[in-house]
Amino acid sequence: MRRGRRAPRGRQHNGHVPADAAPATGLRERKKARTRTAIQHHALRLFTEQGYAATTVEQVAEAADVSPSTVFRYFPTKDDLVLTDELDPALIAAIRSQPAELAPVSAFRAALRQVFGAVDAGLLLDVKTRATLILSVPELRAAMLDQLAQSITWLTELIAERAGRPADDPAARALAGAMVGVWIAAATAWVAHPEDDLLGALDTALAYLERGLALDVS
Amino acid sequence: MRRGRRAPRGRQHNGHVPADAAPATGLRERKKARTRTAIQHHALRLFTEQGYAATTVEQVAEAADVSPSTVFRYFPTKDDLVLTDELDPALIAAIRSQPAELAPVSAFRAALRQVFGAVDAGLLLDVKTRATLILSVPELRAAMLDQLAQSITWLTELIAERAGRPADDPAARALAGAMVGVWIAAATAWVAHPEDDLLGALDTALAYLERGLALDVS
DNA sequence: CGGGTTCATGCTAGTCACTGTCATTTGGAA
DNA sequence: TTCCAAATGACAGTGACTAGCATGAACCCG
Numbered sequence: 001m002r003r004g005r006r007a008p009r010g011r012q013h014n015g016h017v018p019a020d021a022a023p024a025t026g027l028r029e030r031k032k033a034r035t036r037t038a039i040q041h042h043a044l045r046l047f048t049e050q051g052y053a054a055t056t057v058e059q060v061a062e063a064a065d066v067s068p069s070t071v072f073r074y075f076p077t078k079d080d081l082v083l084t085d086e087l088d089p090a091l092i093a094a095i096r097s098q099p100a101e102l103a104p105v106s107a108f109r110a111a112l113r114q115v116f117g118a119v120d121a122g123l124l125l126d127v128k129t130r131a132t133l134i135l136s137v138p139e140l141r142a143a144m145l146d147q148l149a150q151s152i153t154w155l156t157e158l159i160a161e162r163a164g165r166p167a168d169d170p171a172a173r174a175l176a177g178a179m180v181g182v183w184i185a186a187a188t189a190w191v192a193h194p195e196d197d198l199l200g201a202l203d204t205a206l207a208y209l210e211r212g213l214a215l216d217v218s
Numbered sequence: 219m220r221r222g223r224r225a226p227r228g229r230q231h232n233g234h235v236p237a238d239a240a241p242a243t244g245l246r247e248r249k250k251a252r253t254r255t256a257i258q259h260h261a262l263r264l265f266t267e268q269g270y271a272a273t274t275v276e277q278v279a280e281a282a283d284v285s286p287s288t289v290f291r292y293f294p295t296k297d298d299l300v301l302t303d304e305l306d307p308a309l310i311a312a313i314r315s316q317p318a319e320l321a322p323v324s325a326f327r328a329a330l331r332q333v334f335g336a337v338d339a340g341l342l343l344d345v346k347t348r349a350t351l352i353l354s355v356p357e358l359r360a361a362m363l364d365q366l367a368q369s370i371t372w373l374t375e376l377i378a379e380r381a382g383r384p385a386d387d388p389a390a391r392a393l394a395g396a397m398v399g400v401w402i403a404a405a406t407a408w409v410a411h412p413e414d415d416l417l418g419a420l421d422t423a424l425a426y427l428e429r430g431l432a433l434d435v436s
Numbered sequence: 437c438g439g440g441t442t443c444a445t446g447c448t449a450g451t452c453a454c455t456g457t458c459a460t461t462t463g464g465a466a
Numbered sequence: 467t468t469c470c471a472a473a474t475g476a477c478a479g480t481g482a483c484t485a486g487c488a489t490g491a492a493c494c495c496g
Contacts, residue, residue, distance in 0.1 A: 181399015212430030
């Protein structure tokens with residue numbers, strides 16, 4: 001992220017859990033979806049091929065055969081071409097569906113395994129590509145904080161919901177923060193050793209959290 | 219953060235704990251320090267007065283009576299005009315100086331109170347100004363992730379050091395992540411209620427962590 | 437106290453992300 | 467077909483940031 005006066009923006013993240021997208025019957029809808037996918041697809045390809053900074057939005061536009069204006073209409077910033085996660089909603093639903101007697105962290109772990117276990121190989125590869133890009137490009141890494149903060153808020157609500165506490169309960173928020181923090185820690189460690197299993201490391205880290213983070217237990 | 223091809227950057231953060239800056243005897247050195255301070259000072263002032271996005275680097279340069287090039291020479295990006303923390307080193311030293319028998323989280327809490335208790339009112343105000351700016355301006359918030367990741371690494375080392383474990387111990391890293399995560403959670407909550415006591419909230423959140431984050435203990 | 441070197445600074449001329457506006461096209465409904 | 471609204475493109479900025487070069491002040495040596 002550099003040049004830019006992006007101030008009046010704020011990641012949108014469609015408010016909350018999207019209603020699984022309408023059937024998208026209209027031709028218009030389908031065309032839009034196709035355009036959107038095409039743009040992002042070519043963007044990711046170019047970014048991995050020649051680097052994020054080295055790729056201009058104009059090139060992306062050209063590759064997707066649209067005008068630069070259109071690219072910006074679909075993705076408010078260059079960052080957004082990478083920072084779009086479709087798994088969050090699924091994760092949230094998965095957490096909600098865990099049995100109520102599970103402790104928050106356990107529920108999260110279970111949901112994680114469930115969601116990533118069910119995802120098809122192609123999409124998973126896409127997720128990994130995106131993750132690698134995000135974690136290795138400083139600007140993207142930086143741009144992710146807002147999403148993480150968003151995640152903390154979601155998690156707080158979910159935890160509070162399960163525990164029958166007010167939605168902004170400080171204890172729930174602290175726990176949510178810890179979960180996300182553990183996430184970050186695992187992810188940053190992964191950058192240093194990409195050959196490791198990210199999901200596995202995350203799970204292990206959450207296991208520590210589950211046990212209260214007592215160092216001597218390990 | 220917007221316009222920009224910042225890629226070849228990477229927050230510097232002088233590697234590790236800086237050696238408390240040499241006496242800076244030379245005239246040149248002193249002049250440089252003065253210029254630097256002046257630039258940052260006027261930047262913070264203008265940012266709070268008229269907003270971050272609404273203030274151009276050119277204005278900052280003009281206010282500090284230097285050329286725009288010079289501003290960029292001192293602060294590689296506009297963000298850096300705000301994102302410079304001098305307290306981190308002090309915090310690290312404070313943690314190191316805590317009695318070895320204290321648990322990591324407790325040591326961190328103690329260090330926090332110690333550092334922020336000793337800081338003079340003027341500087342504290344400065345810190346608060348900066349914190350407010352960072353937390354309320356999306357671009358700055360985003361740019362902070364790298365610093366947070368850096369902090370996790372530091373904390374991991376410190377925790378491992380105290381526990382006599384390898385510097386990259388996963389359990390230590392998970393704990394460090396949780397601590398920083400709790401930090402973020404407290405900070406984001408604070409944005410919504412600026413009248414609250416940030417330090418107090420942080421301390422409370424860390425207290426939860428200390429107790430293993432059991433929701434029912436509260 | 438000269439004389440050369442070093443280094444901070446300014447200037448000029450880009451590059452590129454992003455924004456706003458307006459005219460044109462195109463899908464969709466009557 | 468006929469009209470409306472949304473999607474797109476072309477165009478003209480703004481402003482962050484970079485690279486290269488010239489200058490003058492500060493430092494170093496003798």
